[in-house]
Amino acid sequence: MKNARLLYYLLVSCLLFAFNSCSDPGAVIDDNMALPNKVWPYNNHVGYNFKIDDVNAGYNFYINLRVTGDYKYSNLFVLISDPVKKKPAARYELKLARPDGQWLGKGSGNLYSFRIPFKSNYKFPAPGTYHISIEQNMRDNPLHEVSDVGLRVEQAR
Numbered sequence: 001m002k003n004a005r006l007l008y009y010l011l012v013s014c015l016l017f018a019f020n021s022c023s024d025p026g027a028v029i030d031d032n033m034a035l036p037n038k039v040w041p042y043n044n045h046v047g048y049n050f051k052i053d054d055v056n057a058g059y060n061f062y063i064n065l066r067v068t069g070d071y072k073y074s075n076l077f078v079l080i081s082d083p084v085k086k087k088p089a090a091r092y093e094l095k096l097a098r099p100d101g102q103w104l105g106k107g108s109g110n111l112y113s114f115r116i117p118f119k120s121n122y123k124f125p126a127p128g129t130y131h132i133s134i135e136q137n138m139r140d141n142p143l144h145e146v147s148d149v150g151l152r153v154e155q156a157r
Contacts, residue, residue, distance in 0.1 A: 024154070028052065032064050032150030040149065041142035047133040048151045057155045058121035063094060063134065064150030065105075065114040071096070071145040077137040080118060083130035091137055092118050111147060121156045 024030065029050040052059070063078065074097035079089035094116050097103050105114035124130070132151055136143045 026154045026157070028059065028153040028155070030064070030150070030152040030154075032066075032148045034148050035146055038068060038145050038147050039142045040136045040146045042135065045133045045135045046149045046151075047131060049129055049131050050151075050153055051129050052124045053127050054155070055124050055127055058123055059119075060117060060154050060156050061119035061122060061132075062152040062154075063092075063114070063116045063118055064148065064152055065094065065096075065116065065146070066111050066148040067096065067105075067114075068145040068147060069103075069107075069110045069112065071112075073138070074099070074101070076143075076146070079135045079137045081131070081133045083132050084125060089133070089135070115152065 029048060031048060033046050035044070063080075065076065067076075074095070076094045076096060078092050078094060080092060081089045094114065095104060096112070096114060103112045105112040107113075134149055134151065136146070
């Protein structure tokens with residue numbers, strides 16, 4: 001029994017190490033938040049903090065999104081705060097499907113994953129920790145069949 005438990009913990013540790021070692025060195029942040037019951041209400045603002053050290057580099061920003069095949073729209077409107085300026089959040093339309101209904105993301109089972117750019121070659125004014133929040137801005141509240149919402153920030157190449 002103790003050997004089986006030790007083997008289990010060793011296997012889990014090896015898997016976690018393997019997943020962490022595969023991370024992209026160009027990514028400042030690439031994180032996703034699972035939404036409980038695949039429901040995204042207006043008041044659930046998904047926020048991310050990240051640190052910028054190199055202000056000479058440009059940065060690309062992406063929304064990571066996963067929806068189920070039962071998501072009933074071909075797009076999703078979001079409000080995204082600016083990491084530097086204290087102004088109202090900008091509204092973005094995320095295109096998820098073609099007019100014929102074919103999903104634009106990558107499918108796995110009943111989930112479709114998207115990585116959608118929303119800023120490119122963005123320059124930060126100073127090193128430091130920055131914050132971005134994302135909120136859904138659709139007519140439905142809550143919005144159903146959204147599994148995960150995330151943010152990726154990477155150095156522009």
